[in-house]
Amino acid sequence: xxxxxxxxxxxxxxxxxxxxxxxxxxxxxxxxxxxxxxxxxxxxxxxxxxxxxxxxxxxxxxxxxxxxxxxxxxxxxxxxxxxxxxxxxxxxxxxxxxxxxxxxxxxxxxxxxxxxxxxxxxxxxxxxxxxxxxxxxxxxxxxxxxxxxxxxxxxxxxxxxxxxxxxxxxxxxxxxxxxxxxxxxxxxxxxxxxxxxxxxxxxxxxxxxxxxxxxxxxxxxxxxxxxxxxxxxxxxxxxxxxxxxxxxxxxxxxxxxxxxxxxxxxxxxxxxxxxxxxxxxxxxxxxxxxxxxxxxxxxxxxxxxxxxxxxxxxxxxxxxxxxxxxxxxxxxxxxxxxxxxxxxxxxxxxxxxxxxxxxxxxxxxxxxxxxxxxxxxxxxxxxxxxxxxxxxxxxxxxxxxxxxxxxxxxxxxxxxxxxxxxxxxxxxxxxxxxxxxxxxxxxxxxxxxxxxxxxxxxxxxxxxxxxxxxxxxxxxxxxxxxxxxxxxxxxxxxxxxxxxxxxxxxxxxxxxxxxxxxxxxxxxxxxxxx
Numbered sequence: 001x002x003x004x005x006x007x008x009x010x011x012x013x014x015x016x017x018x019x020x021x022x023x024x025x026x027x028x029x030x031x032x033x034x035x036x037x038x039x040x041x042x043x044x045x046x047x048x049x050x051x052x053x054x055x056x057x058x059x060x061x062x063x064x065x066x067x068x069x070x071x072x073x074x075x076x077x078x079x080x081x082x083x084x085x086x087x088x089x090x091x092x093x094x095x096x097x098x099x100x101x102x103x104x105x106x107x108x109x110x111x112x113x114x115x116x117x118x119x120x121x122x123x124x125x126x127x128x129x130x131x132x133x134x135x136x137x138x139x140x141x142x143x144x145x146x147x148x149x150x151x152x153x154x155x156x157x158x159x160x161x162x163x164x165x166x167x168x169x170x171x172x173x174x175x176x177x178x179x180x181x182x183x184x185x186x187x188x189x190x191x192x193x194x195x196x197x198x199x200x201x202x203x204x205x206x207x208x209x210x211x212x213x214x215x216x217x218x219x220x221x222x223x224x225x226x227x228x229x230x231x232x233x234x235x236x237x238x239x240x241x242x243x244x245x246x247x248x249x250x251x252x253x254x255x256x257x258x259x260x261x262x263x264x265x266x267x268x269x270x271x272x273x274x275x276x277x278x279x280x281x282x283x284x285x286x287x288x289x290x291x292x293x294x295x296x297x298x299x300x301x302x303x304x305x306x307x308x309x310x311x312x313x314x315x316x317x318x319x320x321x322x323x324x325x326x327x328x329x330x331x332x333x334x335x336x337x338x339x340x341x342x343x344x345x346x347x348x349x350x351x352x353x354x355x356x357x358x359x360x361x362x363x364x365x366x367x368x369x370x371x372x373x374x375x376x377x378x379x380x381x382x383x384x385x386x387x388x389x390x391x392x393x394x395x396x397x398x399x400x401x402x403x404x405x406x407x408x409x410x411x412x413x414x415x416x417x418x419x420x421x422x423x424x425x426x427x428x429x430x431x432x433x434x435x436x437x438x439x440x441x442x443x444x445x446x447x448x449x450x451x452x453x454x455x456x457x458x459x460x461x462x463x464x465x466x467x468x469x470x471x472x473x474x475x476x477x478x479x480x481x482x483x484x485x486x487x488x489x490x491x492x493x494x495x496x497x498x499x500x501x502x503x504x505x506x507x508x509x510x511x512x513x514x515x516x517x518x519x520x521x522x523x524x525x526x527x528x529x530x
Contacts, residue, residue, distance in 0.1 A: 026151065026154070027149060027150050027151060027154055030206065030207050031149040031150060031207070032207075033203050033206050033207030034145050034149045034203070034204075034207030034208045035145055035146060035149060035150060035158050035161065035207075036203055036207070037101070037145070037200055037203035037204045037207055037208070038101075038138075038141060038142030038143075038144075038145035038146065038162070039142055039158075039161045039162055039165050040165075040196065040199065040200050040203065041101065041104075041105065041138035041139075041141070041142060041200055042138055042139050042142040042162060042165050042166065042169070043165035043168075043169050044108070044135065044138070044169075044193060044196055044197070044200070045081075045108075045135030045136060045138045045139050045169070046139065046165060046166055046169025046170055046173075047169040047170070047172065047173045047176070048077065048112075048131055048135055048173065048193070049074075049077055049078065049081075049169065049170050049173065049305075050074075050169075050170040050171075050173035050174055050177075050305075050308050050309075050330075051173035051174065051176060051177040051189050052073050052074060052173075052177055052189065053074065053173065053174045053177065053308055053309055053312045053326075053330070054174035054175070054177050054178035054181070054312040054316075054323040054324070054326040054327040054330065055174075055177045055178060055180075055181040055186045055189055055323045056070050056073060056074070056312065056313070056316075057070075057313070057316045057317075057323075058181050058186050058323060059073065059124070059186050060073075062186070063118055063119060063120050063121055063123075063124055064120060064121065065121045065124075069121055071241060071309070071433050071434070071436065071437040072121070072125050072128075072241060073121075073124055073125070073128055074128075074305075074309055074433050075237060075241060075430055075433045075434060076125045076128040076129045076132060077128045077129070077131055077132040077135070078132065078305070078426050078429050078430040078433070079129075079132065079233055079234060079237050079430050080128075080129045080130070080131070080132025080133045080136065081132040081133075081135065081136030081139075081426055082136075082229075082233055082423045082426045082427050082430065083133070083136075083226075083229050083230050083233060083234075084132070084133045084134075084136040084137050085136050085137075085139065085140055085419050085422050085423050085426070086229070086279050086280040086416075086419040086420065086423055087137075087226065087279060088136075088137050088139075088140040088141055088419070089140065089144075089419065090217065090221060090277075090279070091137065092141060092144065093214055093217055094213070094214055094215070094217045094218060095211075095213060096210065096211025096212065096213060096214075097141065097144065097145070097148075097208060097211060098204055098205075098208040098209065098210055098211065099210070099211065099213070100137070100141065101137075101138065101141055101204050101208070102201060102204055102205075104134045104135075104137040104138055104141075105134075105138070105197050105200050105201055105204070106197070106201070107130065107133075107134040108130075108131060108134035108135050108138070108193065108197060109193055109194055109197040110130070111127045111128075111130030111131045111134060112127070112131060112190045112191070112193035112194065112197075113190065113191065113194065114126065114127035114130065115127035115128060115131065115190040116187040116188070116189075116190035116191045117187070127190075139166075139422070140418070140419060140422070142162055142165075143162065143418070145158075145208070146158035146159060146162060149207075149208075160341065160344065163341055163344065163399075164338065164341055167334065167337045167338070167341065167394070167395070168334050168337070168338065170304070170305075170308060171308075171330065171331055171333055171334030171337070171391075172331060172334065174308070174312055174323075174326060174327035174330040174331070175324070175327035175328060175330065175331045176189070176192070176327070177189040177323060177327060178322070178323035178324035178325070178326055178327030178328070179323075179324050179327065180192065181322075181323035181324070182322050182323055182324040183324075186323075220276065220277070221279070222271040222275035222276075222277065222278050222279040223271075224267045224268075224270045224271040224274070224275065225267065225268050225270075225271025225272070225275055225278050225279035225280065226271075226279050227264070227267050228263075228264045228265060228266065228267030228268030228269070228270070228271060229264070229268055229279060229280065230264065231260050231261070231263060231264025231267065232261050232263075232264025232265040232267075232268055233264070233427070233430075234260070234261075234264070235257045235258070235259075235260035235261030235262075235263075235264055236257075236261040236264075237430055237434060238253075238257045239254055239257040239258055239261060240431070240434035240435070240437075240438065241433075241434045241437055242254065242257075243438065244437070244438045244441040244442060245441065268280075268282075280416070280419065280420055280423065281413065281416040281417075281420060282420070284409055284413060284416060284417055284420060285420075287408060287409060288516050289404065289408040289516050289517060289518055290405060290408040290409055290417060291516075292513040292514075292516035292517065293401050293404045293405045293408060293421065293517070294405070294420065294421060294424045295510055295513060296357065296361065296397070296401055296510050296513055296514075297398075297401050297405070297421055297424055297425040297428070298424050298425060298427060298428035298431075299361075299428060299506050299507055299509075299510045300360075300361070300364060300394075300397050300398060300401070300425065300428070300507075301424075301425035301426060301427070301428030301429045301432070302428040302429060302431060302432035302435075302503060302506060303364050303365075303368055303390075303432070303503045303506070303507055304390075304394060304398075304429065305426075305428070305429030305430075305432050305433065306429070306432035306433065306435075306436060306499070306503050307367075307368065307371070307390065307500070307503065308330055309432075309433055309436065310436060310496060310499055310500070311326070311329060311330060311371075311383060311387075312326035312327070312329075312330060313496075314374065314378075314493075314496045315329060315379070315380060317492060318374075318376065318378065318489065318492065318493060318496075319378065319379040319380065321379070321380065325380060326380075328380070329380045329383050329384075329387065330387070332383070332384060332387035332388060332391070333387040333388070333390040333391040333394065334391060335388065335391060336388055336391035336392045336395070337391040337392075337394055337395050340391075340392065340395040340396075341395070344395075344399065347396075347399070347400075348399075348400075348403065351400075352519055353400050353403070353404055353517050353518075353519055354514045354515070354517050354519075356396045356397075356399075356400040357396065357397055357400050357401060357404075357514050357517060358511060358514045359393075359396050360392075360393045360394070360395070360396030360397025360398070360400065361393070361397055361507050361508075361510065361511050361514070362393075362507075362508075362511065363389050363390075363392055363393030363396065363397075364389075364390060364393035364394070364397060364507050365503075365504045365505075365507035365508045365511070366389060366393075366504070367386040367387070367389040367390040367393060368386070368500045368501075368503040368504035368507065369500070369501065369504040370385060370386040370389070371383065371386050371496075371497075371500040372497045372498075372500040372501040372504060373497065374493055374496055374497055374500075375493060376489060376490060376493055378493075398425075401421075402418075402421070404517055404518075405417050405418060405420075405421040406418055407518075408518070432503070435502075436499055439495065439498060439499055439502070440495055440499075443491075443494070443495040443498050443499075444488075444491050444492060444495045447490070447491035447494040447495060448487055448488060448491040451487050451490060451491060452487060465483070466479055466480070466483065469482055469483060
């Protein structure tokens with residue numbers, strides 16, 4: 001983030017590169033319109049992370065994608081967002097805040113339309129990558145608007161507005177996507193962004209002043225790091241997503257992805273050593289507290305994005321839920337989050353960070369563990385307790401970790417720390433979705449084979465069941481297919497149980513890292529989070 005000069009009027013700062021201005025103690029209407037624009041942009045960006053989750057089975061069927069290929073529709077957005085978030089501060093300085101956001105909003109609209117008219121997986125992935133790049137740019141800039149346009153006394157209001165959008169976007173996404181899928185069409189889960197972007201552009205034009213371009217910064221960019229980030233993460237994600245389906249390194253595609261990923265991470269390392277200002281400051285991870293915060297944030301990202309993806313898939317495949325019904329179940333986790341956001345300032349001042357993060361991690365792990373005991377009869381109500389717990393754990397974990405990430409580094413590195421923390425958290429989500437894809441293939445095969453091994457063809461019980469099924473469905477061939485479907489359904493339930501159990505254990509494993517955290521200063525204003 002840019003360094004700043006103090007403003008004598010209110011004690012807040014004006015961004016570097018501009019003349020220091022005396023800002024009023026109370027924000028005017030234009031400033032609040034700018035904050036509303038930033039909050040709306042962040043809401044739209046976070047909403048689109050999960051808006052496809054409940055509608056995914058329908059989308060997969062219409063564009064001809066398999067279940068494992070369908071994870072790309074969610075993962076592509078997250079990977080692109082990971083790449084753009086660390087670049088947002090530099091692009092803002094290069095283009096000016098208003099110009100940058102207008103370009104991002106316009107392109108986000110175009111890519112949303114491309115997703116809505118997609119007829120195959122390739123079109124959808126291109127659109128989702130574009131959405132991730134442009135939508136991800138609107139998340140950190142919302143925090144910038146709050147810091148630049150509101151006096152310190154009113155910044156907590158802006159932070160609370162942003163916090164609500166950051167929490168509720170991914171939670172209400174499946175509900176909105178599900179309602180549109182069932183009552184209109186899944187295409188409108190993407191077309192919805194067109195009128196929202198029109199409002200956003202209007203607010204930006206009215207609420208934000210125009211800044212001059214600083215094109216000289218173009219030559220100062222860490223291009224090796226930018227290319228390395230895109231190639232490294234993109235190649236690694238393809239490798240993880242498609243490795244199981246392509247038989248890993250027996251496939252030329254996977255070998256190429258491994259090479260591209262290695263080259264990308266080598267370029268990223270080169271940028272760390274040679275660039276004047278690396279695109280992402282990995283050296284911050286050497287700080288014991290920040291490293292612990294980043295690792296816990298990655299695991300929480302895995303649980304948050306993993307459960308938000310896995311629950312609708314389970315309900316669709318096993319319980320026969322439609323997109324709207326699945327969205328209502330996912331929404332449950334947002335209810336305690338909204339309630340707790342109202343007491344955020346009290347929580348930050350009264351609760352020790354180690355206790356809060358420890359409780360948050362324990363609650364998140366417990367919520368995942370509760371979901372690891374599913375059966376063929378499980379449905380939406382079986383997720384109620386775990387979803388409510390997840391909402392509480394999300395606030396305690398992510399809220400305090402977001403504060404710790406900027407307090408654990410020098411003030412000059414706070415912007416880099418926030419960008420790195422957000423990128424690592426989203427990287428955890430990307431790894432989680434890729435891991436779910438691999439686990440679904442491997443564990444479904446494993447459990448199917450184990451169940452088949454227990455069925456002895458000469459067993460009296462098996463023969464009686466086959467005879468009864470044949471009598472019910474009109475013949476032995478049909479009965480055998482019915483039994484195979486029952487085996488596959490039971491194996492799928494066991495696979496989902498494995499997925500939730502792994503997420504729970506991962507959360508409990510990082511729990512001791514809370515010992516590396518230091519108490520937050522009680523007199524500091526809360527930092528904006530995402």
